[in-house]
Amino acid sequence: MTMYLLKLNIALIVLFGFYKLMFSGDTFFSWRRATLIGMYLVAMLVPGLNCSYWINKSVGMVSMANEYAAIVLPAVTITQGSGGAMNWESTAMVIYNMVVCLLLLRFLWQLGSIVRLKTQCKTADINGTKVYLLESNEGPFSFFNWIFINPTKHSRQEIDEIMTHELAHCRQRHSVDILFAELFAIAFWVNPFVWLLKREVRLNLEYLADNNVLANGTDSKEYQYHLLGLAYRKNVATISNNFNVLPLKKRIKMMNKKRTKKIAKAKYALYIPLAAMLLVVSNIETVARDIANVAKAIPMVKASVKQEKMVDLSSGNKATTVQESPKSVQPTKAIESADNKVEALADSKNAEMATQEVGNATEVANGEPTEQKPKKTPKKVYTVVEEMPAFNGNLNQWLAENMKYPSEALKNEEQGRVIVKFIVSKEGEVMEPEVINSVSPSLDKEALRVVSSMPKWKPGKANGKPVAVHYMLPVSFKLNGK
Template sequence: MEALFTYFIKVNGLLITFFLAYYFLLRKETFFNKNRWFLLLGLFASVLLPLITFTKTIWVEPSPVVYETFSNDFVPYIIENKIIEEPIDWNSILFYVYLGISVVFIVKILIEILSFFRIIKFGKRTKTSEAILIDNESNENPFSFFNHIVFNSQMFSEDELQHIISHENIHVKEKHSIDVLVSKVFCAIIWVNPIMWFYQKEMLQNLEYIADAKASVITQDKINYQKTLLKVVTNQHQLSITNQFYQSLIKKRIVMLNTNQSNQRKSWKYALILPVLSAFMLLFQVETVAQVKENLSSTNSKNNSSIITKNTSDEELKKLEKTYSVENQKLQITNVKRDKNGEIIEIKLTLDSGKTYNKVLERKSFEPINDIRIFVNSDGNNVQSVDFKEIDSKAAYAVETENISEYNYVSLDNLKKDGKEVVLIINGQIKGAEEKIKLLKNEKLGERKQISATEFKKKYHQKADKNKLYFEVKTMALDYEFVTTTFDVYDLIETRFQMKNEIVNDNQKALYYFNDKEITSKVAKNIKGELITEIIQILPNTTMVAEYGEKGKYGVVKINSETKSTRNKLYIINGKEVLQSEIPKGTTISLDGMINDLSNEEGIKKYGQKAKDGVLIFNGKSIFVTEEDQVKTEIESAKNEIDISKPEIERSRIEIEKENRKVISGGNWSDVEKELKKERELKAQQNLKLSTEELEVRRAKREKILNERRKLMEEKKKQLEIRRKEIEEKTKK
């Protein structure tokens, strides 16, 4: 919000600068066209220049820090969740109020555009080479908007009308309507700045100067042109989005018509804005960044250091990563989270030394972080080492990660809170002052419970110190390490196939098994949906995946055609109780109602122990559909489609034949019918004249065709029988 406010101030400052330059230097000059482009340039430059920034880097010598001077007493403490009352964000409220007023102005512009179209809708149109003339009977002043010129011919003589059209043609030809709309939009956005409204007024006045100067040259009658201007003064009803023949300040327009042309030598005034813009860019658009010199090698035992504060920018964090990544150690700064004020409340620093462990400093809190110092030690042999440490003791907790074989461990640093040492009792084990208790990485710390010194002494039979705080903590397993998807009888084959392919596409590098046999991801993608009853995903970076070694580092996906779990749900189908194990494999259920899923507890309460694995209640009428039934249904559906299509194909053939005949003969439909009838009669007469031998040949041909069709049908029946047997074998298995 602060950045937006700064940008807004800069935009308004530049607008005022351009307006003052025009008002005091250019307003009285007759460089009307140049003034037009100067004013437009002022609007767009005011918006764009504050977006352009330059960066100036100042290199500073790193501050020496002696590593041994850091005390081990600076350690984090446990952050307790506090309910913080959020203050009223007045900045956001003011922003939305301002935005709402801008929207009102924009809506007003749109209403005026609609009013313009309503005006021209009922007028008499005459199209010329330059514009569309709209003659209406309203009392509107003559005006133009883009390529439309609107006037009332009854209000003016022919000569006066010619002056008006010449004037408005200049507006149309030079597209002055664009300038009007641009100025209106800027006023809607920067309405709070009164200078913007004066700026718009000067823009519109200058457009009239341009049209007056050029129209008076075309008419060659400056006196009568001025009289026409005076005639329309009395009527002031107008649309603000249009170019008006009448504008207020008519005296200024007449004065400008009679003013001598300015000397071209005065064009130097336009250049006076350049030094002001240059000063603006140098003073406000150059950011100075202090960068620590990357002089990590030192022959002395000096130490270079930098400090991360709550206000350190993301760009500075990236530079620190680069600066403190030496040959044998790499610094990574991640998980950066900021509050509404842009202050860092969460951050993670990782130092990868390529050894069996990585050093990690992680801070999580609702409050801004304390300063973190990053430093480089260099001994007499020029052996460099990077390290970091928190300067204050107010933060969350730090962790140090070690990668030992296929397991990961986390060590907690000593903790402090409110200046007092914190003693942690993790899973009943007391953490000593310098002792580090290791936790499996697939575990996390649970709820922390503070106990009194008296309670600690009584429970753990050790001497308690009133200057220490005691917390009991239990470790908890992570939420999950694997995901199992088991398909029910109502899951369609297409659904199983699609879900499996989505998993494969998202885990291309994973290790795949089908019925405990290792396969490739390509083979997994081709497994048919009807073969899938269960998919198990073991996630990467978990303890479960460790048993698969290097192959399973990207996760493991197991696809089974037989469900490995012992789950046996109770189904209520058509009012009858059926266990999942009693339904043949490959069978689906077609239903016309909803499915209610009861939990184990609800199921046992209603149906007894047989519902211990849950209950699915199928509402409405349900039908068992075996795989064989599905194949038969598909074949029957294909046959029906062919039978239904035969009459349509025959009708289409006859229509095509008729159409061809009609096109060839040039006749009508009745002629075609007569031709086809004659042709059928002629064929019948020819058949009567055929000899017995010729008829026999034709019969033989037909018999041969019929035999071929019979063979095809027999072959199809055999294929269906083979398919039926395969389905029966699968069902038995």
């Protein structure tokens, strides 16, 4: 919900800024009305529309999502006891909702005051239209098909102008726009641009009504003087269409403005690519956020800083390991020989020995040589799927047990978060690990070693079938006492 609100508010800021820059000065009031309502709809729909499937098919879009995730992930700090951020977020949402409730109560009170006024007022017929007669000094206004006016306070010419103005509001259903803008402002009150947009909606509706009055042959100068004469009258409620709505200066200026050339309507088409851009950016963020959320679910692993010597297994050296047979095997003991070889000794004769030479793709197991076939890169790799890959077991525990702090990093007091990107194949194998957020060569190498040595995962699924999926894993190295 928080991310939806953030995206909606950002979209609204961009759309409103574009509107003020491109359209606020023209005289296409009907087009502007449609554009303003469209801005609300686009702002609400963009965060919710999901086109991540299309983004996953585009190499460029996936690359952008990965770059975004690489920036987002290092900023996330997850520790075993962290929970303050969530508590703060929950508190903020409670406060937010409380303000929404207060504004909603205010809105309902205003709505009720208009309904109550309607039941209290007498009715009359003016120019063939039913009106509700005000007895106080409020200015004339309308709400849907209800027109409120005090005829005793106006001349005959003023009454005709007021009726023409208010009938334009009624016939064009301007109250729908006002209620929509009001409810939107209540729901997203924290964004100041929501209130600016609401004011812009109301002002444009007055432009439409004023334009209708002048189109009926009313002298513009006299009409403007009448508006100024009514400026001191108070309004009943902000959700109604008030005849003397401020700012009058802008309304008068717009009446005297030269009509915009029709060819300028073509610029409204620019909203289509702008909306498309917002949709793409929102979904790129969604894809990257999903990647980040997977990583955030993994608590920070602190490598134990023990003075363990890391054995060099570079090309030319051999490592001898023990593989467990179906029979019981006693715990092994590892020692380092003088010629840089590691030998594993078992207390049971039931152990089957296997020797792998680093640098050569040959492995000897059970006395028979076998070839280690290179893993083929999947033809299609997803970024986000319905069911993301999952580690079989406790990933946090596995990392803690298998990650060692490189002696070089200990010596140089290096620490930080290395982000490793890899592919979990449809068979669950970890493939093609690469560092996308580097700390130091020694820490990068250890992170790659840990990831490369992972057992098979539970593969991700798309449409119920196992597929290859990109995965990002943050491996955090932290020195004790640092």
